[in-house]
Amino acid sequence: MIEQVIEQWHAYLKGQLPDGLDALLDDEVVFYSPIVYTPQRGKAITTMYLQAAGQTLPGESASSGVPGETPTGGFRYTKAVMAGDTAVLEFETTVEGKYVNGVDIIRCNDQGRIVEFRVMIRPLQAVNLVHRQMAATLEAMKPSG
Amino acid sequence: MIEQVIEQWHAYLKGQLPDGLDALLDDEVVFYSPIVYTPQRGKAITTMYLQAAGQTLPGESASSGVPGETPTGGFRYTKAVMAGDTAVLEFETTVEGKYVNGVDIIRCNDQGRIVEFRVMIRPLQAVNLVHRQMAATLEAMKPSG
Numbered sequence: 386m387i388e389q390v391i392e393q394w395h396a397y398l399k400g401q402l403p404d405g406l407d408a409l410l411d412d413e414v415v416f417y418s419p420i421v422y423t424p425q426r427g428k429a430i431t432t433m434y435l436q437a438a439g440q441t442l443p444g445e446s447a448s449s450g451v452p453g454e455t456p457t458g459g460f461r462y463t464k465a466v467m468a469g470d471t472a473v474l475e476f477e478t479t480v481e482g483k484y485v486n487g488v489d490i491i492r493c494n495d496q497g498r499i500v501e502f503r504v505m506i507r508p509l510q511a512v513n514l515v516h517r518q519m520a521a522t523l524e525a526m527k528p529s530g
Numbered sequence: 531m532i533e534q535v536i537e538q539w540h541a542y543l544k545g546q547l548p549d550g551l552d553a554l555l556d557d558e559v560v561f562y563s564p565i566v567y568t569p570q571r572g573k574a575i576t577t578m579y580l581q582a583a584g585q586t587l588p589g590e591s592a593s594s595g596v597p598g599e600t601p602t603g604g605f606r607y608t609k610a611v612m613a614g615d616t617a618v619l620e621f622e623t624t625v626e627g628k629y630v631n632g633v634d635i636i637r638c639n640d641q642g643r644i645v646e647f648r649v650m651i652r653p654l655q656a657v658n659l660v661h662r663q664m665a666a667t668l669e670a671m672k673p674s675g
Contacts, residue, residue, distance in 0.1 A: 422629060422653045464635070466613045473611050473618040475635065475648075484567060488633060488650060490609070490620065503620075505633060505650035508567045512657050 387472045390493040391465065398439075406432045411498035419487065419504045420516045431502060437522040438504065441515055442478050442485065470494070480518065485511040532617045535638045536610065543584075551577045556643035564632065564649045565661045576647060582667040583649065586660055587623050587630065615639070625663065630656040 393409055396402040415424045416431040425434055442460055464475035474489045487506035494500045506512055538554055541547040560569045561576040570579055587605055609620035619634045632651035639645050651657055
């Protein structure tokens with residue numbers, strides 16, 4: 386089951402999943418941030434975090450196209466380890482010229498929906514960089530007014 | 531093959547692997563620290579890092595027994611995902627009262643020796659804490675004189 390979920394996750398990253406994250410995430414999904422201790426519960430906030438991460442760590446879909454932005458090194462998955470209901474996808478990318486190495490730990494239920502999405506990154510410099518960038522991105526995503 | 535390597539790894543953590551890390555690590559093993567960018571190459575330096583990590587994140591073997599030290603929450607593995615030559619072991623522990631969540635990513639060769647050992651932790655507070663502690667532990671491990 387997890388293999389099909391990961392296929393859908395890759396399709397989502399390529400912009401090829403018509404219903405996007407809504408089709409992929411369980412209502413009760415929990416997101417565990419690389420930065421924040423508190424688990425983020427529910428589809429709405431997990432969607433927001435994953436979209437913010439997609440902007441911070443430009444993915445297969447990515448290249449933000451924002452004028453003046455330095456192009457970043459391509460996000461790529463370097464390992465995929467799957468067993469039972471869980472997948473671990475290791476990735477590498479470059480943000481502001483700094484190397485970022487991380488894992489997405491993804492667990493699904495019997496319905497093929499993601500119930501847990503956990504991210505960790507290394508080294509320290511990357512954690513601090515992503516912290517700053519994610520904070521700025523989440524701030525910019527807030528509805529104004 | 532990776533399943534047997536992980537069995538040995540657990541035995542090592544329990545102090546039940548007679549030849550210790552020497553039997554488990556390949557001569558060309560590379561350690562990727564959660565803190566430091568530069569890969570640490572070779573059995574000697576990887577052994578030093580894993581021993582320092584064992585002191586910083588007290589393991590199944592652990593409880594340092596150092597007088598005056600506050601007992602830390604028990605180190606425990608919370609997920610094991612294995613496929614092919616790779617295992618991902620997720621863990622939780624408590625250091626100085628702070629929650630630490632991490633992964634050991636372990637890859638072995640056909641001879642059942644570990645050739646890659648990669649660690650990542652979350653959240654940010656834990657990364658900073660482990661950074662401080664590992665630096666102090668590695669400093670203390672240096673031969674004096």
